[in-house]
Amino acid sequence: MTKQNTPTSSLQTHLHFLLLLLLLLLPPHANSQSLQDQEQAVLLKLKSYLNSPPFLSHWILSKSNTSSHCSWPEISCTNNSVTKLFLDNKNITLPVPSFICDLKNLTVIDLSYNYLPGAFPKAVYKCSKLEYLDLSQNYFVGPIPDDIDSLPRLQQLILAANNFSGDIPPAIGRLQELENLQLYMNQFNGSVPPEIGNLSNLKDLNMSFNIKLVPWNLPSNFTKLKKLKTLWIRQSNLIGELHGTLGEMEALEQLDLAINSLSGEIPSGLFSLKNLSIIYLFMNGLSGEVPRVIESLNLSILDLSNNNLTGTIPEEYGNLTKLTKLALFFNGFSGEVPKSIARLPNLVHFKIFNNNLSGILPPEFGRHSKLEAFEVCVNRLTGKLPDNLCYWGKLETLIAYENHLSGELPSSLGNCSSLKTVKVHDNLLSGNIPSGMWTAPNLTSMLISNNSLTGELPEKLSSNLSRLEMRDNRFSGNIPIGVSSWRGLMVFDGGNNRFSGAIPQELTALSSLLTLSLDQNQLTGFLPSDIVSWESLTSLNFSQNQLTGTIPEKLGLLPGLTVLDLSANQLSGEIPVQLGHLKLNPFNLSSNHLYGKIPTEFENAAYEGSFLDNRGLCTTSSSAKLPMCNSESQKSSKLMSKSLALILSFGILLCLLAISISFFMVRSYWKRNGGLDSKWKLNSFQRLNFTASKILSELTESNLIGSGGSGKVYRVPVNRNGDVVAVKKIWKNENLEKKLEKEFLAEVNILSSIRHANIVKLMCCISSESSKLLVYEYSENRSLDLWLHRRNRPSNLLRSVHHVTLDWPQRLQIAVGAAQGLSYMHHDCVPPVVHRDVKSSNILLDSDFKAKIADFGLAKMLVKQGELAIMSSVAGSFGYIAPEYAQTMRLNEKIDVYSFGVILLELTTGREANDGDEHTALAEWARCHVQENKAIADALDKDIKEPCHLDEMCSVFKLGLICTERLPDDRPSMKEVLQILLLCSRPVLSREKTEHVASPLLQNSKHERTLEDDDGSLATNV
Template sequence: MGLNLLNNVFLSEIMEWANSVGQREVTGLLSLKAIWENVPPSWNGFRDPCGDRWEGIACNNTRVISITLSSIGLKGVLSGDIRQLSELQTLDLSSNKGLTGSLPEAIGNLAKLTNLILVGCNFIGKIPDSIGSLSNLIFLSLNSNSLSGSIPSSIGNLSKLYWLDLAENKLTGTLPVSNGTKPGLDMLHSCKHFHFGRNQLSGSIPPQLLHENMTLIHLLLDNNKFEGSIPSTIGLVNEMEVLRLDWNSFSGSVPSNISNLTEVTEMLLSNNQFTGSMPDLTGMNQLSYLDMSNNSFDTSDVPSWFTALPSLTTLIMEKTQLQGEVPESLFSLPQLQKVVLKRNKLSGTLNIGSAVSSQLRSVDMQNNNISAYTKRPEDSNVKVMYVFRLDTNFTIIHACNTIYNCSLVGNPYCSDAISGERYCILPQQSNISYTTPPQNCAPSNCDSDKISSPSCHCAYPYTGTLVFRAPQFSDLENFTHYKDLEIKLSKTFKSKEVPVDSVSLSNVSRGLSNYLEMTLQVFPLDQDRFNRTAISTLGFMLTNQTFKPPPDYGPFYFTANGYTTFAEESAPKLKKILSMAAIIGIAAGGAALLIALCVVAIICFRMKRPPKTVERDNRLGLPSTSSWMSAGSTSSTLPLAGSRVFPLEEIKKMTNNFSESNVIGSGTYGKVYRGTLTNGQLVAVKRAKQGSPQGDLEFKTEIELLSRVHHKNLVKLFGFCLEKGELILVYEYVPNGTLKESLSGKSGIRLDWRRRIKVGLGAARGLAYLHELASPPIIHRDVKSNNLLLDEHLNAKVSDFGLSKTLLDVGKGHISTEVKGTMGYLDPEYYMTQKLNEKSDVYSFGVLMLELITGKSPIDRGRYIVREVRNAIDRAEDLYGLHEFLDPGIGLGTSLKGFEKYVNLALCCVEESGVDRPVMGNVVKQLEDILQMAGLNPYTDSASSSGAYGDGNSRHLYGDESLYGYSGQLPR
């Protein structure tokens, strides 16, 4: 009898322990550890990966939600045991070239996965069909492996997918599209990035793939085996920014409506078999880089639209059947850097003109029929561009008078009489190379394999290759580009508090495929090497596109070299000399000993611990303050993580006994007071009215929710008080009041266009965190300008969670509940069906977006803002014809860059049907794009009055601090 009781006690405690640490997940990680080499030393032993903080593992309570092990030299395969990690949201194993084998079908069991990043490994075989089961996937990067077979049509099921990168593999077959019985890529309406270059894909582009509901900004199909004509449906994808179809076997005419792609900045159609008339690209005012070389277009005069592309930096039209004279006005385009028109039938006189672009570097007219060249007056004593180096290895370009090189080799102009003129000599390949110069110091002579950093310290850098797939510029000799890139890299790394001293770029080159490649070295701060956490963090930031390069660099990817010289001591590897029988014997003996010790400890503990008697507050069902405080204490820590219990006397002291002079807000719930903690920190004290049952419930909801969610765009709860019938919450003090007060002019804060985008972005990030990273998800249910607070930098913080609901049954997708919220912001679908889901918050946020630009309440003098904007919008007009609706404080009369895209997004959020609205994560991405269009970096610019925005700390769009403070941004 006693033994049975003892066994029951033991089994009960063991089961409690197993449930608390997510034993299946421990098993899954131990299985991966058993087949991987070079795992971090912290993985040794059969310990709890969450409680013991295994390197590269991030948890939410006891559940593993992230594995980020980039660039640490892992070897082995990715086994089917990965299925055990059912809560996993991020898997990044990039740049571990020792990882090989095929991807397991079991990867489709990771239902909560949002980021799958396996860049730069050596995976082989087919992409499993089961990948189409990852319904929450946002980021899929499998590029730079050796994957083969066709693209699974099941990827079309990934409705939340934003980034799809399958480039640099060995994929074959066609681009799959849906046919009524199976899905296809045409169903990925939210996907911005199709990166399929450098594969062996074939067939034609299905017309069905491209349609008006696609939001693609990058379509990269270069260096494949595609054939057939470009479908005319390409003109429907009007958000396109980069189009690469070069190095294929496309034929037929280029559709005339390709000029509808007015947002395109880079378009490469070169090295195909196009025929017919060259398309008229008039109106493509953003076009910067154009290459249509080596095609068989009909013979035609130099088109007039060449000179009507104001953003053009590079024009490459080699062997395209052009004839006639080149217009002088071409060379005066303000951004022009390079013109290549060789191997055509150009004739007459070449006149560069006197108004030549100051950025022009190269004019290549070889092998044409040009008979004369009109020299500029200063050409008579011109000196050719040359290069010299300083002792610091910093290369400087120097040019006298003429800043461009012009080649007329192979033209009648270069007759024997003047064949020695420099224009008639084959230009030599530039040997200009860039290496980051030292920072006002002398490079160190380093021992061993260490390298001298730009700050002249010897260290082991983290190295790899940055590859930019479609840069807008071609003047590689302009070192300003690389300095800007270095500054952005350093700023991004340091904003994440990664211990980075400096970065270095070198070996810059542009190959045949027009990819710009360079070596990146990242040097550690205050020591000579990085630890594993820093390496994985750096790798994750570069592979999941947390780092945003300058806009003229375009899409990129990064592959790292393995890092081996880690800062911490590696635990010695145990030799595999024990037989399986010996291992089993040792394990069994150890387990028996452990069981005996556990039983003794449990019995002793249970004999000593007092009975559980917890006083409960009658109204809330929460423990009262006294049950969490020992006798004589003034404060204590609540079992709810991060919340403090304040005694009523302390609350009175901090608010001067609830003095009216400290009131900073009031409402139906009661009043909010400014208070001061004993350490001098300001807080906001919310005191509920006595006797309100509704206030009780909202009070309890705020405690339960805010105690478990933490994000920079959510107001922070310090604690609460329940004494003597009082319901008091203590929040962080947010000094600039509500957004409503700023929009009404009450606060005196001026919100211009960019500040308003930034405020909206902050609110969206907070809501995206609640919807997509809180576990279980949280629906705010009362998104409005009165519940959005602005801190000292005008960063937005979502507040007031009294009406919020937790989505416990995620599979069901909604909660059936009575309708609550604020009229004007209320989702009509929720109002009609009483079914609440995340899209109800999206609707309210869309109303908030319209309120941000109009400054008006959602219902103003009987006019509903959503209906008014819908009825008035005219997409053919400037600012969509909404001038009369806009708040003058937004900066009317200045350029509201990104305005139209902002309005489109707002109207998408307030669609009648929830299924037609975007998820908050996608709203965040689009607002980041809009802010970037408006001239600010959405991750680094601060929100000070000087025109910068934010707190200077770059964060992931959700800001999940369990993933090293972020889990990646979604890039352009």
């Protein structure tokens, strides 16, 4: 039975319909106005909370109300309601406000690239609709909360480059909607939860550069991440073997597990992933042969370098048609290079150096792809270099030294304007250099020594060429007059060739030369006489030629000359006394026709082999193996009378000297006891809580803590609160007065104007006519030198602290602190400051082992940053002095970089700066260690070497080698050094936003280069 409609129900139906129609006809503004007002109030409250910064000056409400907050650039709205908040890169330093989620419809919060402090902001939990949270590149500390799963809708969680520590919480594995998880560059020192493998929707996972994680294996359930496209876990203490089930991660496109401690073989299933485009597995302990079944035809980068891989390079690599970079260097690969690889159409970088490869290089290399880097050195390759390496005009680097290559250099190099570096020394190459190669506009290094190359030197060279090493070849002809145009040349080594003719005077126009070697040739004529422009020259070798005439006196005016070899020529005349002003070692003038007395400075055993086979030379010292100059009897009486006169004069002088000394001793005694000067002047640079009299009364032997070349240092308590200062008292030796006066004024001038947390604070100076005192803040843990080198450590220091050895994290933080101080001096001071005496004993440590640069007595302000200045004398300490400074006294910031590099080597090896071997200091020892293919790990300090820190220590060791490059231009700046160290110790405050950290540790510097460019013996990229 059907129910009939009553009049009442019909009326209600009509009323509902009319009400609904009315609501539909009302403007949307009427429905949402209250929500907009509420959101505007929250945003203005946020602006006020941030102290109304300039970047939010446009957050104002229009009087006409025609534009709303939804038009502000930092805001995105949906249906007139705020859903996205972008406050990235705004220099915000305040914590995340608790009311941020009063914007109830927020789905996106981006606060990246700021300076947000404190713990993870749980205030965001109230944003129940949140899908995207980016807190990267800030200063958050502490653990990620265990209840992070309180944000169930989260799809993007980006917490990279902070200081989060502890464990990565298992609760992350319960964020089932998560697609992107970025945790790289933090301070996690706990474990990695296998629950991450439960994130079935995860597409991107980056946990790289978490070097403090407890050593961990890749969880087996990670292979269940079927949607994962990117897996980056570089340098994060990963150990163990790779799972064979990696091949089940069918969506994987990018894999980076480099710089870890993985072992075992590479699973074959990895190369069955058809979407895989990038594989970084370098610097692990992987072994065995590489898989030969290749189905990952999308591979564009394959880097398996620095492992223990063996066998042959698979021919199947020739099927990887999208491959742009193939790096297999530093392994044990053998056999021939497959011909199929030479036909790859997109190959740009080919690096297979330091293996056991043999056979002929496929001739098609370069014809099918735009090669930029071709590095095959230190193998057993034979035959010719491929003809078409620069077919497309893109080749920049050709490194093929230490092989058995023969034939001529490729003709394509003659038209290769992109070419920068050529290192083909130690081969069997012959023929002429392609003519256009000499003048390639970008060429900087040309190392072709120890071959059988022929031809003559050109009139013109590339203006950028700084190193030309061509010794042990068959080059002939004259040194061209056009050599004067080779202005950029710093190293010219043409020894053991067939050059003939005279040495042109035009050669002296090369003012940048550091090394000039033309020994073992057929040169004739005189040595150039006007050579003062060789002011940078450190090594000169013209031995085993047919040179005649005299030795130029002006050689003695070259300030940096330390190596001089003119032996086996036909030089005549006397040895210029000016040569005695030089510090020469080695020094060889043997097998010439020289005569007369040798300069007095050379009359010692160190130079006994320097003058052999010169029949006319004599000496006045019996220690030298030469005839005595006073052996002729007719000169005896004349010499006797002269000697008697000298003795009488000397006696008179001694009497006068004794009287003078007595006078000054008496005057000094009265000065010391206040008899001559009791007035002291105090100049303060800080607010002081002590007086000059308090300082003076405490300069007692019981408070003495050290002494050095410029004075004594005292530990002085200044009040009852336990405050302590350090006081340096300048020596009062009259002979040193002028020098120390300069040092005193330099230190006061510099320290009084510098304010930096990593530079020791000068509180005041106190001076009188007879004494000068510098009062500093006291550094409780004294100097880095005392902690690194136990034999230098006084027993009272050992008793006063708990640590006897600095562990690696402490050493790394000290390196960072010192780098911050030096970087400030070089890049932020106006004018810049060069310290000139950076060493471990001048890095002081406070009670928290915070580093502070000290002892500015030798510092020098530069007129212009990077500008060379000439010093009147070399200052510094052995082992720390940069070569160009010791040899030329030319001064810029790079001498401090060199010294700091030595400190990095001290920190990593535990050795002292002068502790190399019987012939070298630490920097040379470290370089030789690497050149001899010894493991870097073997050079590290055994007292602190732990597996969890090994990669980090190796990286800092390599950085030390880069900082101690022989040529200043090859060293990074202190700002670059600091950035690299920060990569090891805390997130990099880069302003360039990137999704992933993809470049190797040291390639963030513009100084991406080979470890050893000096003699080309090591080509590995750091």
